[in-house]
Every structure is written in C-alpha cells, then in structure tokens.
Amino acid sequence: MSGDHIHAEPTNFFRKHVFSVDHKVIAKQFLWFGLVWLGIGGIMAMLIRWQLANPGDPVPVIGSFLFPRTGGVIDPATYNTLFTMHGTIMIFLGLTPLIIGCVGNWAIPLMIGARDMIFPLLNCLSFWTVFAGGCVGFYSLFVPLGATEAGWTGYPTLSTTVNGLGSGETLWAIAVFLIGASSIMGGINYMTTVIRLRAPGMTWGRLPLTVWGLFLTSALNVLFIPVIGSAMLLLIMDRVFGTTFFVPASIMQGGGGGDPILYQHLFWIFGHPEVYILILPAWGIIGDLLSFFARKPAFGYRAQVGAMTAVTVLSAVVYGHHMFTTGLSAMLGESFMLLTMIISVPAEILFFSWLHTIWRGNIRFTVPMLWSVGVIFVFGLGGLTGIYCATIGTDIFLHDTYFIVGHFHLTMAASALFAAFGAIVFFFPKMFGRMMSPLLGKLHFWLTIIPLVSVFCMMFVMGYAGMPRRYYDHTSMEFLASLQHMNKAATHMAFLLGSAQLIFVFNFIKSRWFGKPASTNPWEVGTLDWQTETPLPHYNFKDIPTVVTGPHEFSHPALPEGRDWISMTEELPSA
Amino acid sequence: MKLHTKMMQRLTSLWTSGITRASLGLAILCGMAPEALAGGKRWGPVPFASDFGYRFEDLFWLITWLCVGSFSIVVIMILIPSVRDRYKPGRKAHFDHGASLKDKRLATVISAATFLVLDAWVLVIAMTDLREAWWNIPESEEAGVYEVEVLAQQWAWNFRHKGADGKFGTADDILQMNELTVPNGRSVSFQGTSKDVIHSLFIPAMRFKKDFNPGDINSVWFKPITAGNYTILCAELCGYAHYQMFGELHVLESDTFDNWAADASELGVAAYDSEDTEARWAWDWKE
Numbered sequence: 001m002s003g004d005h006i007h008a009e010p011t012n013f014f015r016k017h018v019f020s021v022d023h024k025v026i027a028k029q030f031l032w033f034g035l036v037w038l039g040i041g042g043i044m045a046m047l048i049r050w051q052l053a054n055p056g057d058p059v060p061v062i063g064s065f066l067f068p069r070t071g072g073v074i075d076p077a078t079y080n081t082l083f084t085m086h087g088t089i090m091i092f093l094g095l096t097p098l099i100i101g102c103v104g105n106w107a108i109p110l111m112i113g114a115r116d117m118i119f120p121l122l123n124c125l126s127f128w129t130v131f132a133g134g135c136v137g138f139y140s141l142f143v144p145l146g147a148t149e150a151g152w153t154g155y156p157t158l159s160t161t162v163n164g165l166g167s168g169e170t171l172w173a174i175a176v177f178l179i180g181a182s183s184i185m186g187g188i189n190y191m192t193t194v195i196r197l198r199a200p201g202m203t204w205g206r207l208p209l210t211v212w213g214l215f216l217t218s219a220l221n222v223l224f225i226p227v228i229g230s231a232m233l234l235l236i237m238d239r240v241f242g243t244t245f246f247v248p249a250s251i252m253q254g255g256g257g258g259d260p261i262l263y264q265h266l267f268w269i270f271g272h273p274e275v276y277i278l279i280l281p282a283w284g285i286i287g288d289l290l291s292f293f294a295r296k297p298a299f300g301y302r303a304q305v306g307a308m309t310a311v312t313v314l315s316a317v318v319y320g321h322h323m324f325t326t327g328l329s330a331m332l333g334e335s336f337m338l339l340t341m342i343i344s345v346p347a348e349i350l351f352f353s354w355l356h357t358i359w360r361g362n363i364r365f366t367v368p369m370l371w372s373v374g375v376i377f378v379f380g381l382g383g384l385t386g387i388y389c390a391t392i393g394t395d396i397f398l399h400d401t402y403f404i405v406g407h408f409h410l411t412m413a414a415s416a417l418f419a420a421f422g423a424i425v426f427f428f429p430k431m432f433g434r435m436m437s438p439l440l441g442k443l444h445f446w447l448t449i450i451p452l453v454s455v456f457c458m459m460f461v462m463g464y465a466g467m468p469r470r471y472y473d474h475t476s477m478e479f480l481a482s483l484q485h486m487n488k489a490a491t492h493m494a495f496l497l498g499s500a501q502l503i504f505v506f507n508f509i510k511s512r513w514f515g516k517p518a519s520t521n522p523w524e525v526g527t528l529d530w531q532t533e534t535p536l537p538h539y540n541f542k543d544i545p546t547v548v549t550g551p552h553e554f555s556h557p558a559l560p561e562g563r564d565w566i567s568m569t570e571e572l573p574s575a
Numbered sequence: 576m577k578l579h580t581k582m583m584q585r586l587t588s589l590w591t592s593g594i595t596r597a598s599l600g601l602a603i604l605c606g607m608a609p610e611a612l613a614g615g616k617r618w619g620p621v622p623f624a625s626d627f628g629y630r631f632e633d634l635f636w637l638i639t640w641l642c643v644g645s646f647s648i649v650v651i652m653i654l655i656p657s658v659r660d661r662y663k664p665g666r667k668a669h670f671d672h673g674a675s676l677k678d679k680r681l682a683t684v685i686s687a688a689t690f691l692v693l694d695a696w697v698l699v700i701a702m703t704d705l706r707e708a709w710w711n712i713p714e715s716e717e718a719g720v721y722e723v724e725v726l727a728q729q730w731a732w733n734f735r736h737k738g739a740d741g742k743f744g745t746a747d748d749i750l751q752m753n754e755l756t757v758p759n760g761r762s763v764s765f766q767g768t769s770k771d772v773i774h775s776l777f778i779p780a781m782r783f784k785k786d787f788n789p790g791d792i793n794s795v796w797f798k799p800i801t802a803g804n805y806t807i808l809c810a811e812l813c814g815y816a817h818y819q820m821f822g823e824l825h826v827l828e829s830d831t832f833d834n835w836a837a838d839a840s841e842l843g844v845a846a847y848d849s850e851d852t853e854a855r856w857a858w859d860w861k862e
Contacts, residue, residue, distance in 0.1 A: 076815050151812045157789055158772040163729075163814050248790020260773060260788055294660070299673035303682060325775060325810075326786045327793040330710050334702060341694040348689040352682055353673065355652040360669035364662045373653060380649045384642040387693065393634045393701040396709055397782050400775060400810040464635070466620050466779035468810045471818035479779070479806035479821075482617040555668040564667055 007120060009538045019128070021120035023105045024536060026127050028431065030101030031424070033127075035508070037093035037134065039501075044086040046498045051079055053491035055473035076472040080149035081168075083470060085141065087152030088172065090413060091274065092179045093134050098420040099281045100183070100221075101130070104190055104214045106427055110529035111208045113199025113547065115539045118192045126185035133178030140171035148172035151470065153267060156246035156260040160238050170239050173232040180225040180232070183277075187221030190214055199528065201547030206568070208527050208551045209291075209298060210423075212305050213284020216312045220273045220280070224316065228270035231263055264323055272319035275412045276311055279379075282419030283308055283350060286372040288551070289422055290354055292525045293369035294361030295564045297552040300353040307346035307353075314343055324395050333392055340390035347383055351376070362555065362564065366523070367441030371422030374449050375415050381453070382411030385460060400470075403463025406456040414452055421445075421504070429522045433535050434515030440507040447500035451493040458490040526567045527551050545569045624801040624826065625781040627708035632782075634700055641693055709783060712796045713762045715860060721758055725767030726856050727774035727787045729813055730820040735857055738840040744857035746847040749839040753822035755807065756839075757799060758832040764796040766861060775811035778824055784810050792861050799826040 010016045020026060047066075050059055051074045058064070063072025074082070105123065109116055117123045141147045145166025150159035154176075159169050194207070194215045207215075234245040244256020246263045283304075291298035298304065320328060320336030328336075354376050363369065385407045388394045398404065421444075428436050467474060467483050474480040474487060521530040528545055547568045555564045558574030566572060623632060660668075713720045724743055726733040734755045738747035757763045767776060767787035776795065777784035785795035809820035827835060848854070 076818070080812070080815070080817075149814065155773055155812070158812065158814060162771055162789075248788075259790065261791070294656075294668060295662075296668040297670065297672045299671065300678065300682065301672065302674065303679075325784055327788065327791065330705070334705070337701065338698060341698055342690075344694055345686050345690055348686055349682060351649060352685055355649065356671075356673055356678075358656045358660070359652070360671075361656060361660050362662055362666050362668040363656060363660050365657075373657070376649065376653060380646055384646055387638050387642065387697060388635070391634065391638065391697050391701045393630060393704040393709070394638065396784060397631050397635075397779070399784060400777075461618065464620060465617055466777075466808075468777065468808055470812045473818050476819065477806065477821055479621070479808075485616045486618075552672075555670045557667075557670055562665070 007116065019124055021116075021124045022538070023109050023117045023120070023123060024431075024540075026123050027102050027105035029127050030097045030105060030130075031431075033131065033134070034094055034097035034102060034420075037089050038095075038098070039505075041086050041089035041094050042498060042501060044082050044089065046495065047074060048079070048082050048086060049491040049494040050074075051082075051472070052474065053488045055475050077146055077149055079472045080151075080470070081141070081147040084148050084151050084154075084172075085137070088137065088148075088176065091152065091278070092176065093130070093137065095278050095413070095416045095420065096179070096183065097130060099278060099285075099416050099423070100186060100214065100217060101127070103210070103281060103285065103420070103423045103427070104186065104218075106431065107208075107210050107423075107529065108190055108193055108214055109197070110430075110532070110536075110540060111211050111527050112194060112197060112202050113528045113541060113545050114193060114197035115541060115544075117189050118196055119189045122185050122189050126182045126189065129185065130179050130182035133175045133182060136171055136178060137175035140168045140175065143167050143171065153271070154235065154263075155267075156235065156238065156258075156263045157248075159235060160247055162247065170236055173236050173239070177229055177232040177236075180229045183221045184225050184229075187218035187225070190218040191222065194218075199541075199544050199547055202528075202568075203547075205302070206547055206550050209284040209287035209301070209304060210281070211284070212308060213281040213287070216284075216308055217277050217280040220277050220312060220315060224270045224273040224277075227266055228274075231266035231270070234266075235263070261323075261326055264326060265319075268319040268322045269316055271322065273315040275408075276315045278412055278416040280308055280312065282375060282379075282416045285419045285423050286354065286375045287350075287357075288527075289368050289372040289426060290357045291552045291554065292523060293364045293366055293372070294358045295364070295554040296357055296361040297550075297554060298353070299356035299359075300349070301550075301552065303349050304353045307349040310346040311343060314339065314346070318343060321390050321395070324392050325399050337390055337392050341387075344383075344387070351380065366425075367436070367438055367445060368422040368426040368523075370442065370445045371418045371425070374445065375418045375422070377449070378410045378418060378453065379415040381457070382407055382409075382415065386411060397466075398463055400468055401463035402459040402467050402469055405469050406459030406463060409456045409459075410453075414456070418449075421448075424508075426523065427529075428511065429518030430529060430532075430534055430536065432512050432515070433518055434511050434513075435518045435522060436511040436515060437507050440503055444500060444503040444507065447503065448497060451497035451500070454493040455490050455497060458486055458493070462486050462490070524565050526553065526565050526570075528568055531567050531569060621780050621805075622801075623780060623782050624799055624803065624805060625783070625797040626800050627704070627797065628780075628782040628800075630704045630708055630782075634697070634704065637700065638697055641697070645693065712794050713764055715764075715862065717762070719761045721761045721763045722860060723755070723757070723763060723765050724857060724860075725765050725776060725787060726770060727767060727776070727809070727813075728770040729772060730809070730816040732774075732776070732807060732809075732820070732822045733856075736836065736839075738843055739837070743860065744855070746849075747840045747844045748857065749836065749843050750854065753807075754825070755822065756825045756827060756832065756835055758829045759799050759802045759826050760829065762796055762798045764794065766792050766794050766858075768792050772813050773811050774809050774813050774820070777808040777810035778805060779808065780805040781824075786811055792858065794861070802826045802828050 058072030147168035237243045238245055244258040246260050247256050247258045249257050287298055287304050318340040321340045425436050465483050475484055520534050548571050549568050553566050558572055724735040732753050734751040736749035738749050740747055769787045769789045773788050775784050775786045781797040783797055785793055805824040807822040807824050
C-alpha cells in the first residue's frame, strides 16, 4: 500500500527545520510550540490565582513589568482577559498541539508503519496555520481598547460591539478560526493516513489504541471544527460589518433581529465534542501505556475501541447540557440530560478495561505509567462529578459556579495534560535519542497530582457553597467573603502546582541535550515505532514492515523464559 | 558531568527515603492547615430558604454518595495491583485479553448496573423534581402568586412590581434596583430579560438560577419559606463589573410586606415621571 510513498530528504536548513514536510520534524515543532503556550497559559493561571487570593494587591516581582499602567495591580478588565485567554490558550494552543499535533504526528506514521503522513505538505501548512493563529492571539493582547474579555466561550452579546469596540475580540475570533482551520487540516491528514497507509497486516483490529484515539478525534475535528469556524465568522461579521446574527432587536444600540442563543448552540455543538477531541487521544494513549507497563494485553481491546467510538458518536448529541439555564425547553432539557447520562456507560466500559489491564500485571511504575494511572484517577473524579452537571436538578444551582471549573479541569484539562506528559516521556527516547530522568519525572508527577487534585477538589466545595466563577473579587460582599479562605488555600496549592512544572521544564531541557542515551527499544514494547533504529532514518522504515501480531501480546505463555514481549513483526512461537 | 551525576545520586537517595516523602506530604497539608483551622468561615452553602431547596440538597447528596461509592471502587482497583502486582523480574503477568464470554458478561452486568443505579435512579428523581418544582412555574390565575418583572443590565438588577392596581407598566408600579422585596410563603414568579448582554439571576439561598437574555423573556420561580435577607448574584459573565452585580433579597412576613408594598406603591406614584422613557420598561405578562 505504502511502499512508494516517499519524498526526498531536504538539504537546506529552511526545508529541513522550518518549513519541513517531515512528520517527525513537525511533531517536534508542535511539541515546542505546545509547551511554550502551556507555559504562557500556566503563568496566566497563576496570575488569576494571585488575584483571587489577594484581590487588588499588586502582583509581586513580575507585576510592574506586566501591568505598568496600574502599578502591578490586575484590574477587572485585565482579569477578564486573563481567564479568557487562559482557557483559549490551554485548549487550542497548549493541549491540542501537544496531544493531537505532537503525539498524532509522531505516533500515527510510526505506529502504523508508514514513511510519513499521506499529505506531508498539508501537514506543514497545518503547523504554520496554528502558528499564525497563535501569533494573532498573542498580538490581540496588546491592541488599543483592550483584548478579549468575553470568556473563552465568547458569548454574544458580550462579545459583539454591544459591549466593546476594541479589535481584541475580533482578533481572538480570527485566531480561533485559524487554529480551527489547522485542526481540520490535521484531521483530514490523520484520517486519510490511517485509512490508506497502514503497513501490510496492520488490520483495524491490530491498530494500537493510541492510533484509534487519534483517528476518532480526527473524525470529530473534521466534523465539528467547521461549526465553530462558522460561528467565529458570523461573530466577526457582527463585529466588523455590522450584521446582526447574534444581536437581537430589543438591544438599545441599534440591534437587529438576531439571537444570542443561536451562538450558544453553534458553540456547544463544537464545544462538547471538543472535550472528546482532547480526551479521546488521552484514552487511547493510556489504553496502550497501561498495557505496555503492566506487561499485560490491553483488557477488552475491542470493548475499548467500541466505547471510544460510542463516545465519538454521542459527543454531539449531548451538547445541550451546557445550556440548561438558558431557557432551553423542558423537553430538550430532559432529552439532553438523558443522552448525557448515557455517556457514563461507555466511560464505565473504559474504566472497567483499564482497571482490569493493570490487575494481576507485572507493573513497571515508570513515569509514563504513573501519568497513565494518574489519568484514571483524575478522570474518575472529573467524570463522576459530571453527573452533578448533567442532572438539571443539581446543575440549576451548580452551573457557572466553581463546581463546573473544578469538574472540567479534572475531566478535560488534567486528563489530557497527564496523558500528554505520559506520551512525551514515553516517546522522548525515540524522538531525541535520550531518556528523560525518571527521578525528576516521578518528583514532577507527585508534585503535580497532589496539588492539582487539592485545587480542583477545593473548587467543588466552593461551587457547592455558591461561589460563581469569573468573579474578579470575592471579598466585596459578605456572602462570598466568608468563602475567601478556600480561595487562599486553593491559590497556595496552585502555586505549588505551578512551580512543580519547572521540574518538568528542567528535566525536558536537560534530558534533550544531556540525557542518558536511549537504546532502540527502552520500554521493551512491540509496536512498530520501537522496532526502528534510534535516531530514526529519514524514511522511518527502510522496508515497510509486515505485521503479524497484535500490539499488546505481553507475557504470552508461548514466549521464551525471560522475555515478556514480542514485536508486532514477529510470529508468536506457538503458531 | 561528574558533579551532576553525584547530585542526581544524592537526590535519588533523598527521594527514596520515606522521611522525605512523608515530610513532603506533611508540608503540603500544613500549607492548607492555617486556612482550614481559622474560625468564622463557611464550608458549604447557606441553608436553603425556598420550598424546593431540599430537593437540590437531597439530590446533591444522593449523587455524592453514589460517586463516593463508585470512586472508592476505582481507587481500590488501582491500589491493590499497585501494591501487589509491582514488577518482579522473572514473573510473568497474567495473560488475558479480556475477550472471554465471562468478561463480556461481567462488563455487560456492570454497564447495566451503572445505567440503572447511577443514571436511571438520579434521572428519575431529577425528572420528578423538575416537573414538581423548578419547571412547575405557577400560572398567573393561581391564588397567591406574586409576579415580578426583571430587567437586567450592565451592572444592575431592575425589579418591577405591579403595585396597587395589579397591572405592570402603570404609574403605581414599584421599581427596585439591586434590591427585591417579596412576601414570605407565596410563590414568586419572575419574567426577565436583559437590556444589553446575558445575565443570570442567581439566588443561592433559594437554590435556582436563570439566564436572562436580550431579546427574549425567560421565566423562573421560587417560593420562600423563611423570612430574612439573602444575596442575589449574577452568574453569567457580563463584563467589567460582573463581580459587582449583586443585590439583596428581602423576604418579609405577609403583613409587613403588605404595608411595605402599599407605601412603596404610593411613593412610586409620587415619583412617576411620564417623560422618563428609560424607566417605563415593562411588558404584558407572557402566559
């Protein structure tokens, strides 16, 4: 199928390192890009936490540099910008490039035995489009009349000119549009590559779960990013050309006949699948990693694939649960509540499979394994608290409180981030030919999961106590001031969480250049990516391998003494 | 490089010692302790003061116990293999694809249990609650219903009472800003919209919230059961001073309320200015 799919090795610097069409280089570009934005989004989170714990106090050290106009104090407009851009950056510029851009580009061709993506030039364009989107987003922070302040959801009419005339919001919409376009390019590329370029013998039933997760995510990207793209275009037209898609007639400032709720439907038809866009690769990755390090076959491989597919199908028909308080009709509300509840069945199948995968294994607690078990833990917490949000009777109170903030950070953000960390540490030896320090990795893991779980569990209590989200200052009224102690505690934990990430930065940079040289297959796993040489040759595989065994045949009884794994290209001895 | 190796070795021995790990955990706990131990703090919601408030609490705690139960199973299923099945060289893991009929049956049973216990149980209670409480908005004709119109704006709550003549949009209407006075024990029914951006009326003590959107009218209701003062918040991001958009709800016993309403209606007539079109917002009650 894929034998002649090759392009010449580039000779000049630009074609090799900048506008490269090689999936391995593009994966590394996505990795660095994602990590830088993760850092920027993380610093924003720290600033948000500072303001919440010490409302109106100047930010120490970096404050006077970042906010010279106010002497280091975060004003309400800046605060709104911070949480808006924190959300946008973390989702679109941090996690998406890492878990889809980097892991997808790296893992898909190598794991299915291909020499590159099927559309290498489109792949290059995909990276440079998201790069442009990032630049526009960053530039939007510095325009006169202020950056976006309408939340990462950008609800009209707050995001239309009814609220602000500055170009920040328009640039934000353009940035999201560009990033979306990049994701569509990636999605088309990933799907076609998986369908067309699998090595001989790499049947759908032998695809590593990582590839399955990325494949399903790509389907969601291709289907639903166009919806947010159109919402952004309509918003831009409302802002720039004076149309009134989302501006209703009763608005004083010369409104038209539009409907702000229309935007919410468009946004969440994309927005809910977006949760699964980030979580499906995470599920796939940990499905593989748990099996790799428990030295056991992935339990219920077909059930896991089926469950992920079911979630993919259900993803768009549950979006209404974001809109329970908007005046959605009772019939729609109850339907969306029921459909949302149904998601718990495939989710339960996944938990069942993961927990059985590690049960009676021979578990190597390497750093990727720790992150994978961490995903089970935080996704368990996040998923179960989803029941409160799906149930209208409790959501009526908890909606738009910190309960929601805690819930989605654990479900989507922490799970995807943990899986991304696990994947980075796991693929690092093949990417850079060196090992990351396991010691620093373990320290980083524990200093991340403990404060992270404390911060977001604290938010469940705050939300239940009635603290609304997106408030600049909780001390200006007695009702919320009595909860301020939890804000302070959460901030302490968040700062610990933030500083622990420096361990990762140090470990990553140090290991990239000075780490212990890695062997060809340091994790002793059978998937095709680890059967290649380190460093990888330009075409990955001199000869396209023929796959004869599944990806997870660990500890097979027929394997010789002292060996608990088998390459996908080797026949099982008993056969 | 040598110094570096030495440092790493020292770090390794430090990390592997139980004392380091224990003191790390202790330090993290201590970071939270001063805040946790100080008095005069609230750790949960204010007591509910509406007749459907208990429904929220009951459902919340039912889900909480179901979650605690399910999550405990997950944690145990992580902990047991983490301790028992740690890597030992030479030992082979149990070889199992989990594709046997027994496994499929087990997965099916657990799925069914998840759906029937976790989902269906919560779902049935929630549906009942919605029909009997939150969505059971009282009709205008029902005896004792007290109606209020709400106009949200950046950044204030405007409330309009019918006043003495029992009609909205007349001179004797009572207008309140960031303050709402209602009678205890009567169903209070709201219709609301917004002047500019989306706002959300959130009265935590009454256990409800509802978005008020520009260009559309939304309805919501509650029935106070305890007289007192309660906080009104805006729960939907509405711009610069979103966090300052709060008000106070006064629930008065019915005789006190009647006196207040009569006085306020008279004051309303006295202050009525037919030129002031800004203040004359109102609509016919939407059935």
